[in-house]
Amino acid sequence: MTQIPLKEIMPHEEFLESGHLACPGCGASLSMRMVLKALGEKTVVALPACCWSIIAGPYPQSSLKLPLYHSAFETGASVASGIKAALLARGDTETTVVAWAGDGGTFDIGLQALSGAAERNEDILYVCYDNEAYMNTGIQRSSATPLGAWTTTTPGAHPEARPKKDILAILAAHRIPYAASATPAYPEDLLAKVRKAKATKGTRFLHLLAPCPPGWKTADDETIELARMAVRARIFPLLEIENGETWRITVDSPGDPIGPYLAKQGRFRHLKNEDIGAIQAQVDSRWKALQRRVAGS
Amino acid sequence: MKKVIVGNHAVSWGVALARTEVIAAYPITPQTQIVEELAEMCDDGRLAARFVKVESEHSAMAACIGASATGVRAFTATSSQGLLLMHELLHWAGLGRLPIVMADVNRAVAPGWNIWTDQNDTLAQRDTGWVQLYCENNQEVLDTTIQAFALAEKLSLPVMIVLDAFFLSHTSEPVDIPSPADVDAFLPPRNAALKLDTSDPHAFGALTTPAVYMEMRKRQQEAFDQVPEAYRLIDADWDRRFGRSWGAIESYRTEDADTVLVTSGTITSTSRYVINERRERGEKVGLVKIKMFRPFPTEPLRRALAGIPKVAVLDRNISPGHGGIFAEELRSALYDLPSSRRPRVDGYILGLGGRDVTPDVIGECLDATRGNQSSSSSREDLWVGVKP
Numbered sequence: 001m002t003q004i005p006l007k008e009i010m011p012h013e014e015f016l017e018s019g020h021l022a023c024p025g026c027g028a029s030l031s032m033r034m035v036l037k038a039l040g041e042k043t044v045v046a047l048p049a050c051c052w053s054i055i056a057g058p059y060p061q062s063s064l065k066l067p068l069y070h071s072a073f074e075t076g077a078s079v080a081s082g083i084k085a086a087l088l089a090r091g092d093t094e095t096t097v098v099a100w101a102g103d104g105g106t107f108d109i110g111l112q113a114l115s116g117a118a119e120r121n122e123d124i125l126y127v128c129y130d131n132e133a134y135m136n137t138g139i140q141r142s143s144a145t146p147l148g149a150w151t152t153t154t155p156g157a158h159p160e161a162r163p164k165k166d167i168l169a170i171l172a173a174h175r176i177p178y179a180a181s182a183t184p185a186y187p188e189d190l191l192a193k194v195r196k197a198k199a200t201k202g203t204r205f206l207h208l209l210a211p212c213p214p215g216w217k218t219a220d221d222e223t224i225e226l227a228r229m230a231v232r233a234r235i236f237p238l239l240e241i242e243n244g245e246t247w248r249i250t251v252d253s254p255g256d257p258i259g260p261y262l263a264k265q266g267r268f269r270h271l272k273n274e275d276i277g278a279i280q281a282q283v284d285s286r287w288k289a290l291q292r293r294v295a296g297s
Numbered sequence: 298m299k300k301v302i303v304g305n306h307a308v309s310w311g312v313a314l315a316r317t318e319v320i321a322a323y324p325i326t327p328q329t330q331i332v333e334e335l336a337e338m339c340d341d342g343r344l345a346a347r348f349v350k351v352e353s354e355h356s357a358m359a360a361c362i363g364a365s366a367t368g369v370r371a372f373t374a375t376s377s378q379g380l381l382l383m384h385e386l387l388h389w390a391g392l393g394r395l396p397i398v399m400a401d402v403n404r405a406v407a408p409g410w411n412i413w414t415d416q417n418d419t420l421a422q423r424d425t426g427w428v429q430l431y432c433e434n435n436q437e438v439l440d441t442t443i444q445a446f447a448l449a450e451k452l453s454l455p456v457m458i459v460l461d462a463f464f465l466s467h468t469s470e471p472v473d474i475p476s477p478a479d480v481d482a483f484l485p486p487r488n489a490a491l492k493l494d495t496s497d498p499h500a501f502g503a504l505t506t507p508a509v510y511m512e513m514r515k516r517q518q519e520a521f522d523q524v525p526e527a528y529r530l531i532d533a534d535w536d537r538r539f540g541r542s543w544g545a546i547e548s549y550r551t552e553d554a555d556t557v558l559v560t561s562g563t564i565t566s567t568s569r570y571v572i573n574e575r576r577e578r579g580e581k582v583g584l585v586k587i588k589m590f591r592p593f594p595t596e597p598l599r600r601a602l603a604g605i606p607k608v609a610v611l612d613r614n615i616s617p618g619h620g621g622i623f624a625e626e627l628r629s630a631l632y633d634l635p636s637s638r639r640p641r642v643d644g645y646i647l648g649l650g651g652r653d654v655t656p657d658v659i660g661e662c663l664d665a666t667r668g669n670q671s672s673s674s675s676r677e678d679l680w681v682g683v684k685p
């Protein structure tokens with residue numbers, strides 16, 4: 001197979017200005033940059049509270065070249081629903097309405113509004129960039145925080161004790177037309193999914209793994225590497241799910257051991273070998289369950 | 298066209314005549330009929346609005362925020378617990394300067410569960426940056442609903458119209474329904490100067506530092522300062538077209554009065570009856586109805602009440618630890634009148650949780666205030682009709 005160079009696949013137009021306020025190596029800003037390239041200029045963004053509320057810049061500035069509505073933490077999906085209804089009321093069927101939220105705004109406080117919008121099959125694209133904790137407020141756990149991770153609310157001898165909530169399965173259970181996971185470490189896959197989502201009508205959900213150097217205690221030049229390791233180690237498989245029924249793995253996860261991925265991150269520094277074993281066991285069992293779903297669909 | 302309709306449907310008719318473009322709402326007694334009727338209207342084509350059937354009042358207000366920010370006319374309705382659930386978002390709409398119109402059916406707050414009327418739900422939203430207009434009858438409800446859109450869009454402020462549970466929401470009264478063409482002439486389509494628009498992209502609501510936040514608040518206050526005059530003009534225009542006007546406040550038989558009742562909502566109608574009876578007996582009594590609670594109509598109230606010796610405020614609400622809310626606001630509005638012209642203001646707490654406020658109850662308040670010879674205001678409100 002001949003590889004097409006990425007610079008030919010990746011649109012050149014930029015909708016994220018340089019000078020935004022993300023930390024160096026921020027997976028969230030990279031995610032936004034790539035997603036917007038695939039969506040283009042006919043896009044409106046609803047942005048509930050999250051790191052991106054800061055990255056977008058203070059009044060009167062904006063790092064996005066698109067209409068942007070900052071909204072309450074728990075309202076990504078509901079504000080986006082209202083924007084879409086208004087555009088339709090004025091005859092605009094073309095503009096893509098995006099809700100862009102963190103894992104806290106998606107898995108936790110915004111889940112009710114998201115479930116409501118998904119159940120109604122609102123014609124919106126909901127993107128959750130997942131940095132696996134509340135980073136805006138200084139690294140507190142969310143229900144997306146993985147087993148064993150340190151955060152400021154799972155400190156010391158009591159790291160995160162519960163497995164990460166399976167948000168994709170929750171969305172799939174709403175039978176929405178399209179749900180997928182992606183990461184900027186696999187840009188071709190990410191772009192293809194955004195394009196597919198853009199072309200689909202109804203509620204579309206993208207779950208993006210977005211490493212966060214200060215929150216994960218990682219080097220700021222390892223964001224892409226970490227996201228790639230997460231996919232390869234099967235802790236963040238790249239999937240797409242159509243109508244809640246057809247499950248497909250889009251990028252092969254060879255099953256590298258989880259240890260090296262964890263070892264790169266300060267938030268897992270306290271883990272002992274048996275803890276790592278327990279995490280590996282959980283990854284393996286989830287992967288098996290995923291294989292069954294893929295095979296059965 | 299005259300129709301006999303309940304207050305809830307008077308709201309629905311107003312919303313339809315205003316050609317509302319997006320409705321997002323959630324059921325709660327006693328508001329539900331408003332949105333049921335609107336759903337019917339959208340369904341049978343009488344109203345070309347998008348109806349977002351949200352999963353909560355919280356999402357109803359959030360969807361209205363998104364819609365209004367996109368430049369369309371947006372409406373929701375709620376009551377009591379639903380309004381309380383919206384609280385954070387009321388501020389987003391208020392300080393976001395979004396001209397959303399909402400109807401709230403005044404219902405007491407739990408616990409224990411109570412579906413009957415009092416004003417604590419809306420008064421708890423006093424500082425959220427919404428204009429609040431309280432109605433006395435179903436005609437006023439319909440007229441105010443349409444006027445509310447004109448006022449909201451004129452000053453970029455959200456407006457809440459308020460009607461009493463059951464006494465208005467579920468009570469049928471004859472209502473004159475204006476023709477769509479006449480309402481169109483009064484209320485043109487919304488034309489938002491700023492909106493979410495891909496051909497002219499802006500960010501709204503971004504981080505606002507101490508260097509600019511106060512200016513934003515000051516502008517909001519300045520907009521509120523303009524509400525009484527803006528409403529006066531809108532109401533006068535309405536009067537010219539439809540032959541009715543309501544006023545931010547209304548003085549009723551206050552000429553030469555020694556004692557005046559101050560009321561809001563349906564207690565006003567019962568009070569008019571009491572005043573008429575007393576006037577027949579030669580008692581010099583009158584009443585002032587407060588329709589506009591936010592902004593508080595300080596100047597009109599000073600003009601209406603200066604020189605009247607005694608005022609009795611009937612409060613169907615309570616701020617625990619302080620007292621009746623209309624009475625407290627009125628005392629502060631009248632405070633700097635010269636003492637020779639400043640009325641004594643007595644406060645009465647009554648009708649909470651839907652308890653009946655009968656002519657006898659109102660008469661009791663009137664007698665207590667008339668009979669009290671003390672010259673200074675009592676700071677303690679009297680609870681009327683409470684069992685020991």
Ligand SMILES: Cc1ncc(C[n+]2csc(CCOP(=O)(O)OP(=O)(O)O)c2C)c(N)n1
Pocket residue numbers: 028049050051052072073074101102103104105106131133134135136137142
């Ligand atoms: C109702 C409400 N509660 C709490 C907050 C404070 N808050 C703002 S952002 C945030 C965390 C956001 O976490 P997430 O959605 O994961 O986004 P991230 O900051 O990690 O990018 C919190 C708790 C808020 N703005 N509103």
Ligand code: SF4
Pocket residue numbers: 021022023024025026027028029051055131135136211212213214215
């Ligand atoms: S804290 Fe993390 S998510 Fe937030 S801006 Fe910094 S790197 Fe990005």
Ligand SMILES: [Mg+2]
Pocket residue numbers: 102103104129130131132133134135
């Ligand atoms: Mg997060």
